[in-house]
Amino acid sequence: MTAIRLEGVTRSYGAVRAVDDVSLTVNEGEFFTLLGPSGCGKTTLLRMIAGFTDVEHGSIWFGARRIDAVPAHRRNTGMVFQSYAVFPNLTVAGNVAYGLRARKVGRAETGARVARALASVQLGALGERWPHELSGGQLQRVAIARSLVIEPAVLLFDEPLSNLDAQLRTQLRVEIRQLQRQLGLTAVYVTHDQEEALAVSDRIAVMRAGRVEQVGPPEAIYRTPGTAFVAEFMGSTNMLPGRIEAVDGAEIAVRAGGAMFRVQGAAGTVGDPVLLSIRPETMRVLAGDADGRSVTEDGRSVTATLVLREFLGPTLRLHTVLPDGTPLRVAALGGQEIRQGAGGALLLGYDAAQIILYPAS
Template sequence: MSFLRLTDVTKFYGATRAVSAMNLTVEKGEFVSLLGPSGCGKTTTLQMIAGFEAVSSGRIELAGKDITHAKANTRGLGIVFQTYALFPHMTVADNVSFGLEMRKMPKSERAERVKQALALVHLEAHATRYPRELSGGQRQRVALARALVIEPPVLLLDEPLSNLDAKLREEMQFELRQIQRKVGTTTVMVTHDQSEAMSISDRVVVMEGGCATQIDHPHRVYEHPSTRFISTFVGKANLLNGRVTASGARSCHVAVGALAVEVDDTAYMPGDAVLMSVRPEKLQLVEAGRGRLDGQVLERFFLGSQWLYRLGTPAGDLMVLSPNDGRDALDEGHAAGIDWPAHCTRLLPADEAVVA
């Protein structure tokens, strides 16, 4: 039996449906991220799990118990908000201890639990400081310690890293994952940051328009997106209109303009209109005439460890990510060939494609 289960959970605000028939199971100790753009329903879903928003229809179960209509303060869940919500007049230790005090835990036991929680987030030396005396990353860790000290069955994270600068955010992603693995707390996180969700989650729930469009392991979400939206929201993708010309037992052939491509996909029949998706980093720049097709560099962008090129080709404009490996970058106007492994192409459903 799954530890946390959402069955057909739906939320209406008046006539507007914010979340539509969400079905999700989370195993004990699993780290699951709800990923999507603003307004997709991910935060509303988290708030329904927490008990801050009422469920319009459907059912939420925790460890086999129906908590759909239980009050938030009776669910015992740990929550870290985007703003951290620390008490400014309390020290770090007092902030962490607050939840234990509300549970009327004896003072001696509280002190030991607070000490352990602060050690977990490496803030033992800051116990007597106030939130205003801490950096953003330290305040985030205090909020995490406060949520974990009550030993919640589920930890809910509402974009906990969004207020940090880019470098600190990256560092905290891995620290958060290390802490979660060490403690083993079942965790559900809301984020709009694709790299954040992909790097630290066991599974990712991609949401669009209130619906969960794909629930899968991060690698599969990236390598096998189920919709056009996912292919472009989770990373970058080149999307080319095509039509299936032949299909076999293990692959099919797709015509993209004058280009013929074999794709490891057997879900389509000859004549089907499709979108062929290829990630920019899967494309390789070679000498003109040596690849699948030729193109001309229209723009280039330096990204530090990589160069991003936009090339014009007979099949349409293509983005190519090349490593900054010490070789000279291609100038705008340079002619180049473009190649890629056959297994790196993906086909998207016919109703996602528009072919003239």
């Protein structure tokens, strides 16, 4: 197992700072994800770790060894790409054996290692097939086996599931995660898909314009995003502009959307313009009087008007508007019975500790 350390890593293309002064540590055996929108520098950063792209400033370390000037083939990394990059003129087994031939591993050992690698990705029976006879999911398994067979210290993935359909994506990400755990490999995984990142990662680094915006475990990134950018990127949230009306000890009252929200665990000054991030699933529809006049004991509720409901099976998505017309999305459990139709008033309870307040810029 190998820890990876990046110190002040920078890379420009002309005037574009693709990666801008990134420092981070990936622990031994950790599944670490670089997440961010297209063009934020994920691939460039991963390729610098692999050795396919030169580092302009800064240093990269595998354990105690500085590797940023070491050629790619001597870094002991395996890499899996979005395009399967499988050789069409070699069989499945031939593809997997390729890296071992280049390393001059003997025939008997090659056979044993190829068989083991193929078995680990559930392709034990398909060694003699040709790539054109395989599905996309199987091709990506070949690519994974090919990167595993060299017994790399570090496994790198660049959007490996992006070309697969949704069902296969969720299946293969579980397999990748289990394989990485079993083998105890340190993995750096690039994706722009926040659900995928949440599902597989020990920790996530959210990137924006070449920089790391926040690093943390999935729950922390999702529940307590450090910036409004991270909050909006990590799944849908309601981002409501508002103004602080009162500060009362640990609680702040914010007027937003024509309603009053109480927020805990935040700091601010009366009169400050702010943004409130309220996740749709942190609100609940309270059984109350249909005019929305009743309030919960702690007063942590607002009234909204239902505009449209979308029944999605497990969940029910409610499109509502606050008193001044500001849209507010609410996710209820699909099993919950909600009688109101369009135009009806809903009493929505919220958790003051789960609303995140950001300064408005």
